[in-house]
Amino acid sequence: MFRINNFQLSRRFILLAGALSLALPQLAIAQAWPTKPIKLVIPFAAGGTTDILGRLLAQQLTKDLGQNVIVENKGGAGGNIAAEFVAQAPADGYTIMLASGSMLTVNPNLYKKLPVNYAKDFVYITNVASGPMLLSVSTKLPVKNFGEFIAYAKTKDLNFGSAGIGSQVHMAAENLNYSANIPATHVPYKGESAAINDLVSGQIDFMVGNLTAATGFAKNGQIKPLAVTSAKRVKQLPDIPTVAEAGIPGFESTGWFGLVAPANTPKVITDKIYEATVKAVGSEAMKKSLDLNGLTAVVNTQKDFDAQIKSESASWERVIKGRNITAQ
Template structure:
């Protein structure tokens, strides 16, 4: 028995040593969206705290485009040593498998969950130059001229939110895809598209700055950042409720001890002053989990998003 235990202890030594030495080199946080997006802002806030905790630099690598698939694929193929972390959302890990026939990564098999990071809602916005002052006016115009109005989206959350609006309101609005929500905002301000449903981190600064007009909020309760803006359900789109979430993942083969340590670092980072400032300024909520809790949550969310996408009549591309 003692010989067997000694052998087991010897086998565990490399993993234990790796965990004790971790982190021994700079981090790379891969973000599936462009600089300025909500995910990017959160990643940079978390990076500040992780650097303070470990004295290791954190590089934020924005790999926008292809609905997050490029970033997810890159992260999945990275060295499984805990130095490369995917800071992502439900786009890559709950929605994409229902939106695309073939993914260059497996949201479950290719990753080890680390922790949830935050949750939030989205806001339906138009340019301040738009003639539409309410959801009712916007939908009336959409019903009067089917297919004439257009909505932009730079993430699956934004895309599905727009499709859900079409479905529940019974309107035909043209979808225009973008690499990220900030890019869609630029065209919205320029008049190339008519509306979009964007995350609060991207939309609120433009609303507060007088460039965008908020018509409705996407979840079942109003945003603390926009208390005067009705929920879409309150505005007449009955049953509308669609939020989003952020989470951290590493390559699947990452040692459990390293995942555990990274979980500790990121849970602390979620509670840090930079992260609190992000959550307060965007009206989103801090949210942390164990790796096991995130895995269960992801499975439930994948089923939920699949149901919404199917109900919206979105055919996989």
């Protein structure tokens, strides 16, 4: 018969008590979270859609969590610079990131060397919001509509801007170029706002930018909007057709933005972040702001968010390999 003597029992009890003595203070700290300001890292320069959404969210989370949520922009390398910073931060809930969908689904398939492992170095909390994109061209281009643009682009070596290699803006344009069979040279920037500024000045020819960042410039006549990438027209620009309507049936491309935290952040904390985000996005102030910026609230569960990322990652892997897109 198998027996455990008193010494073995005592030793196991001591080890268990020791483990509990270490775990309980950490649990208490997690349950008391937050007790100080929270840093929300934005992986692109100020003025882009990720930044705009991040600042809206930070405002509302500050009210709901009772601590200041401070936005910090760390642009560059398609979001990888910010990702490395957040991955190395303490897993205590005081440093989180609003990542673009491309960072979590495109970058792992595009970059041969990454400073982080997106699948292992982060806890995926929730997809916050999504929105369509807008194909716009420089006012210097002699085209008036989508059809004229495609015909013109096939005869010229045009260039297009993005928020960086592998960014949602970059990949949406690559999708369009592939679907329309047009050649074009990619010009990456550290953020969407910088690319739009050069589109306004005519330094680049066209861009497929997030609706949030591009609409104001389009309405002011600083850039020429030709088509939206959503399945239906958007109320912000009701006279602008969809890409599908304008000549590429079935074409659709949307951008989305999700919250992540360093790996090993206690679940009790990520649950609190999720619950606060659901409340924030559901507030009347946030609803109005999202609608005004052409964004739609998502806030899916962590399980659904994980599934979404895995599914889209597989799709982008096929696209990147099929089109031979590389990161320099």
